[in-house]
Amino acid sequence: MKEEAKPARKKIEATSLMNRIMADYFLDLNQASASGSRKVAWCTSVGPAELLRAMGFAVHFPENHAAMLGATRLATDLIPEANAIGYSPDICSYLTSDLGAYLKGFTPLAKAYPGIAAVPKPDVLVYNTNQCRDVQDWFAWYARELGVPCIGITSPKNVNEVTDAHVDDVTRQLEALVPVLEEITGAPLDLARLKEVVALSRDCTELWKEVLETATAVPAPLTFFDGTIHMGPAVVLRGTPQAVEYYRVLLAELEQRKATREAAVAGEQFRIYWDGMPVWGRLRPHSELFAGLRANVVASTYCSSWIFPSFDAEEPLRSMAKAYLELFIVRSDAYKERYLADMTKKFRIDGIVYHDAKTCPYNSNSRYGMPQRLEAETGLPYLVISGDLNDMRCVSDEQTKTNVEAFIEQLEEGK
Numbered sequence: 367m368k369e370e371a372k373p374a375r376k377k378i379e380a381t382s383l384m385n386r387i388m389a390d391y392f393l394d395l396n397q398a399s400a401s402g403s404r405k406v407a408w409c410t411s412v413g414p415a416e417l418l419r420a421m422g423f424a425v426h427f428p429e430n431h432a433a434m435l436g437a438t439r440l441a442t443d444l445i446p447e448a449n450a451i452g453y454s455p456d457i458c459s460y461l462t463s464d465l466g467a468y469l470k471g472f473t474p475l476a477k478a479y480p481g482i483a484a485v486p487k488p489d490v491l492v493y494n495t496n497q498c499r500d501v502q503d504w505f506a507w508y509a510r511e512l513g514v515p516c517i518g519i520t521s522p523k524n525v526n527e528v529t530d531a532h533v534d535d536v537t538r539q540l541e542a543l544v545p546v547l548e549e550i551t552g553a554p555l556d557l558a559r560l561k562e563v564v565a566l567s568r569d570c571t572e573l574w575k576e577v578l579e580t581a582t583a584v585p586a587p588l589t590f591f592d593g594t595i596h597m598g599p600a601v602v603l604r605g606t607p608q609a610v611e612y613y614r615v616l617l618a619e620l621e622q623r624k625a626t627r628e629a630a631v632a633g634e635q636f637r638i639y640w641d642g643m644p645v646w647g648r649l650r651p652h653s654e655l656f657a658g659l660r661a662n663v664v665a666s667t668y669c670s671s672w673i674f675p676s677f678d679a680e681e682p683l684r685s686m687a688k689a690y691l692e693l694f695i696v697r698s699d700a701y702k703e704r705y706l707a708d709m710t711k712k713f714r715i716d717g718i719v720y721h722d723a724k725t726c727p728y729n730s731n732s733r734y735g736m737p738q739r740l741e742a743e744t745g746l747p748y749l750v751i752s753g754d755l756n757d758m759r760c761v762s763d764e765q766t767k768t769n770v771e772a773f774i775e776q777l778e779e780g781k
Contacts, residue, residue: 376630378592380616387608388598392479398424399486405551406486408508410501411601412671412690413494413518414540416567416682419605420560421547426486427602428504432460434474435467436646436756444470445757453507458500459725459756465507490550492543493518496696498728517546521691526698528691536687561679563605564686568677573613574600575673580620581664582713585629586637587620589662591653592630593669594644600672629662636661636777637714641706642721643668643729643755648763655767659774665713667694667706668729695728699736706736707744716777718748719770724760747780749773 398404407423409415411430418425435441441459444466449455453462467473475482491505491514502518509516519539522532544555581588596616603609640663645652656663676692678685694705720732737748749769754760
């Protein structure tokens with residue numbers, strides 16, 4: 367394939383606003399921790415953040431911190447610190463890089479935001495195993511190290527249809543968290559405040575879905591790589607007015623792009639679906655690799671993980687339970703295949719890339735025949751990329767480049 371000049375990457379103007387909002391979040395979290403003005407809760411990324419916010423906690427998300435370690439390409443040097451205390455190099459590299467950063471007394475927040483010296487010390491650690499068991503082990507280590515309570519939800523796995531029995535189970539577990547959290551804060555849960563926070567999360571999730579779905583347009587005004595950055599407020603500021611306002615601004619910009627047919631990837635010829643985690647330490651090179659081949663990765667299961675259509679302010683705890691059970695990662699292969707087939711039609715996909723992340727088996731869907739079954743059903747070709755979310759020792763840049771170029775050439779021949 368003849369290599370053409372790389373097209374200019376289209377900058378999203380709302381990025382500067384997002385950066386200010388994220389800075390305010392981290393600085394506020396630091397102030398709460400340093401002053402003791404509010405209790406601090408650590409929460410898994412798809413854990414009960416709404417409940418914690420409604421109870422007045424400042425909320426820190428270690429997975430977000432780990433993704434920052436990956437994106438700044440620092441994680442690989444930190445992972446051996448966790449390996450040295452018995453945490454295998456084969457387990458979640460979010461976990462091992464975050465523990466490694468703690469053991470080294472390091473955080474990328476210190477460089478990004480002057481005045482922050484460390485991540486905030488927690489008063490409580492709250493997990494939800496809907497993603498994987500690793501988050502519970504991760505938080506359990508900090509509970510032992512810091513001497514703070516660790517509580518959470520053990521979620522069902524491999525769910526086909528979410529039933530009332532599933533929702534009842536998780537709702538009861540959510541309800542059981544409340545008295546423990548009340549004891550830590552010294553104040554009862556305000557149900558009206560919880561409803562308000564859940565309503566804001568619902569607004570946030572609906573706007574985020576609309577943002578992602580602008581990429582159904584041809585050419586698409588957004589890429590998967592943009593999405594991995596701009597999902598930040600949906601992750602760490604869910605349940606706040608700041609997240610809602612941000613996505614209104616971002617959506618307006620992307621709708622304007624749609625109206626003028628302004629492409630995120632100049633000369634878009636191929637539309638790709640990405641399944642699995644991003645390779646955080648290679649976001650820019652991967653973005654440039656696909657764009658240079660006139661291919662736009664327009665949609666992903668990962669960015670859609672912060673779409674929660676079941677949030678309902680009238681049934682806050684029960685709707686949270688249902689929303690967090692409906693995650694793609696929680697579901698059975700049969701459900702995932704139906705979902706992916708639907709998404710490939712919706713986004714007019716030409717081919718699927720599966721990222722087989724070495725340390726993230728729960729978010730790697732290429733190991734049990736799914737790509738082959740889906741190709742047989744949809745006729746769409748696929749590529750499996752071997753790599754990892756944070757451990758760049760598992761990534762071969764040359765192999766990835768060669769495989770992606772060959773895959774796009776295959777799509778070109780099939781046009």
